[in-house]
Amino acid sequence: MSEHMKLGAFLMPTGHHIAGWRHPRAAADAGIDIDHMVRLAQTAERGLFDLVFFEDAAGLREGRVDLAAQAARSVGFEPISLLAALAAVTSRVGLVATASTSYNEPYALARAFATVDLVSNGRAGWNLVTSASEIEAANFGAQGLRAHRDRYARAGEFADVVRQLWDPATRNATVHHRGESFAVEQGLGFPASPQGAPVMVQAGASDVGRDLAARTADVVFVATQTFEAAKAFRDDLRARTSAHGRDPDAIKIMPGMSPVVVESRAEAEDKFAELQALIPDDVGLALLASYLATDALNGLPLDGPLPDLKSTEGMQSRQQLVIDQSRRDGLSIRQVAQHFAGARGHWRLVGTPSDVADQLEEWFVGGAADGFNVMPAYFPDELDIFVDRVVPELQRRGLFRSNYASDTLRGNLGLPVA
Ligand SMILES: Cc1cc2nc3c(=O)[nH]c(=O)nc-3n(C[C@H](O)[C@H](O)[C@H](O)COP(=O)(O)O)c2cc1C
Structure with missing residues (x-):
């Protein structure tokens, strides 16, 4: 060190x-x-x-x-x-x-x-x-x-x-x-x-x-x-x-x-949420669709839940992770999209x-x-x-x-x- x-x-x-x-x-x-x-x-x-x-x-x-x-x-x-x-x-x-x-x-x-x-x-x-x-x-x-x-x-x-x-x-x-x-x-x-x-x-x-x-x-x-x-x-x-x-x-x-x-932690979470809300819907959705390897989200209401999805030939573990989290936390399609677009592989520290x-x-x-x-x-x-x-x-x-x-x-x- x-x-x-x-x-x-x-x-x-x-x-x-x-x-x-x-x-x-x-x-x-x-x-x-x-x-x-x-x-x-x-x-x-x-x-x-x-x-x-x-x-x-x-x-x-x-x-x-x-x-x-x-x-x-x-x-x-x-x-x-x-x-x-x-x-x-x-x-x-x-x-x-x-x-x-x-x-x-x-x-x-x-x-x-x-x-x-x-x-x-x-x-x-x-x-x-x-x-x-x-x-x-x-x-x-x-x-x-x-x-x-x-x-x-x-x-x-x-x-x-x-x-x-x-x-x-x-x-x-x-x-x-x-x-x-x-x-x-x-x-x-x-x-x-x-x-x-x-x-x-x-x-x-x-x-x-x-x-x-x-x-x-x-x-x-x-x-x-x-x-x-x-x-x-x-x-x-x-x-x-x-x-x-x-x-x-x-x-x-x-x-x-x-x-x-x-x-304060609450303000930090609010500030992060403000950034997350700025993710354009089409950007978040396109990223989510690529994670899920599906086009089944097209035309669905963004504030509704993720539909049931067939397992794909794509990244199955990633797909399951997304589905599990959305069901567990009751997230809408828009919220799931924001969550995964915001993280993007970086170590994020909010606090x-x-x-x-x-x-x-x-x-x-x-x-x-x-x-x-x-x-x-x-x-x-x-x-x-x-x-x-x-x-x-x-x-x-x-x-x-x-x-x-x-x-x-x-x-x-x-x-x-x-
Ligand atoms: C902090 C960071 C900055 C990077 N900046 C650039 C960059 O400016 N231009 C670029 O072509 N790749 C950039 N990369 C990608 C890496 O240089 C490298 O090409 C990539 O990690 C793939 O590595 P690999 O070919 O050894 O698998 C960056 C990666 C990291 C982690």
Whole structure:
């Protein structure tokens, strides 16, 4: 266990709840509003967060049941460029952006992040993704989405070349890499930042994804819902890291968590219910229909009960879970749809600042997490509340820093200079 927990602010323009973009306090064009992004990054820095994090997909999402929500969330700035702008208006918080190994070349990407690292005086980080969507693939040539195995083979070579280009010991040396996917001749030719090299972040969940993280990553993001799943993931990643000859304490595992925080539990539940009620009926229903693998809900009254459904060839355990819960709690079709759309696979914490701190403490002290990737339900309010109410509670318990320990991202994460 590290001495203090690490905190990342996962900045989705409008928020992480599926209907967060519809909240009256969220702005639908937030992804291309630089003032909004500056404010969020400065709020995270005020809260002494280790880092702000931006996801990315180089293409608009479509064809999913949550079309409207995804569209509002996915129109956003190219994140490496955004980091450079945020570097100028912050001084301590780490700046992490996602970039794909499928649609970049290692030299260009290494140069872009090394630039942000110098511009920010040692605060840059790269979240390596292989990109799994056809929609992105269609924007980068005609070959379509590569197979999972091929994506990770390319990602492994990509990561190795980037690390070589960033290595302070070899920055000016000739690289002379000739590999399966890439050929790179020269080094970057400019100096290392105060942290040596940008931080490597990864979030792959597959066997080969975990292995790449264990070999190359400093920070790993993960979506887990229970203490047991998070602990098993962290134990597995640490064991794999040791197997690669690395110190397991040199890899920080940060599960995502989506908080809805108010002073009293009843108010927190009300606030969450308000968000749930914003889920468009067609979005909730389409998700529910896909969970139930049925079109038998079409045309039924939304405030009536779920009909009796024939067992399907689809995800039978998921179908039974939905039916059992709706019968047990007497939920209408609309209520069931909201319930399942709102959860969406994230660890959701609804409660008082002390409730939220209790849960974070349990995971951190119990060895299920080195820190957390905080995913506010909607912006800007839920990040403000976390910073103003939850952070002081964590500090009071000695679980979180009261001052930045360092000027660099590596320094704050407790990682040695690269
Ligand atoms: C917190 C978090 C953020 C992620 N951000 C992105 C992203 O911005 N772009 C992307 O293509 N995938 C993103 N992913 C997906 C993962 O990088 C990875 O592709 C996915 O978990 C599948 O992993 P696998 O291919 O190893 O099974 C993210 C995952 C998590 C948990």
